[in-house]
Amino acid sequence: MRARLIPLNKIYISLFLVIFMVKKAGNDVKKHEREMSVEERLELIKRNCAEIITEEELRSVLGKKSPSVYCGYEPNGPMHLGHFVTITKLIDFERAGFKVKILLADVHAFLNRKGNEEQIKKEVENWRKTIKAIGLKAEVVLGSDFQFKPDYQMDVMRLAQGLTIHRGLRSMQEVARDIENATVSQLWYPLMQVVDIKHLKVDVAQGGLEQRKIHMMGKDMKKELDFDFVAVHTPLITSLKGPGSKMSKSIPGSGISVTDSYEEIKNTIKGAYCPEKIVQDNPLLQICKLIIFPHLNSLEIKRPEKFGGNKSFSSYEVLENDFASGRLHPMDLKPAVADALEKVIAPIRKGWK
Ligand code: STL
Secondary structure: OOOOOOOHHHHHHHHHHHHHHHHHHHHHHHHHHHHOOHHHHHHHHHOOOOEEEOHHHHHHHOOOOOOEEEEEEOOOOOOEHHHHHHHHHHHHHHHOOOEEEEEEOHHHHHHOOOOOHHHHHHHHHHHHHHHHHHOOOOEEEEHHHOOOOHHHHHHHHHHHHHOOHHHHHHHOOOOOOOHHHOOOHHHHHHHHHHHHHHHOOOOEEEEEHHHHHHHHHHHHOHHHHOOOOEEEEEOOOOOOOOOOOOOOOOOOOOOOEOOOOHHHHHHHHHOOOOOOOOOOOOHHHHHHHHHHHHHHOOEEEOOOHHHOOOEEEOOHHHHHHHHHHOOOOHHHHHHHHHHHHHHHHHHHHHHHO
């Protein structure tokens, strides 16, 4: 018996229709972005930021046809909540119509003594998988793919001639590993970071507040660099062990990474610093503000009637108010934060594996 074949032209027409519909859906999203006013886009970018240097410059970047932003990461161990704050901001930039670039700064990780070349290579692959699992449309750029070019290194040398050792070292205060025993490689680091901005040709350099001294050095040297940019900084999350402690892989319970299991997340949060009614330096409230609300838009508190019953918060401000007044107890906040984080992290963990 002859098999019933679907005529080829029908397949072509169907394929064409599917491609057309997918493209149209993409255009509709873009149209929606274009319909956001400059003020709305500015507000979205400003949300939860610690500082923008300067807002006027950012406003003029928003007038460009195709504005761009980048954030760099040292591929060293799994992405943690601190990194995730900047990733969350990149998502805001993407929604505000920016082209987003992510720099996997492998050479910087090496200069900062975060591992040997072999280890860093492995980490680069893990980071690629993590970024893919997050679903950012960002262009991922590997540092070593462009940082050895002569014109790049000539820019580094031009800057090196104009930067004092004192300022170079100061700029690394919050970034360098083991700053008391800083090496020459760690002075090379901030120079290269600033040259990255020029060679990636981005309008905005985004990062955590620990990057501010490097970015200020870059802006002050815009003449030597022959390039200027806007710096956008997000707040840092306090160690889950409380202020005064560092968030570090070597201090158990001080941080949470996107590869942690639900059990690990629950345990870390159970032991986290979260004094009753205290908002200042409270890492759990920071996680709510900087990660949970931007991703989930709400937080569900489950508690017995005698403690006030269940409550759904749809804004961070109301949550903070309830916490500060004592209407929301840490014992009720903690499991809610653990569950919400699990919701955000589970798809990334799954995609990563
Ligand atoms: C860290 C921790 C962190 C981010 C960075 C470093 C950023 C590194 C970097 C390197 C080159 C760039 C930009 C950023 O061009 O969270 O130790």
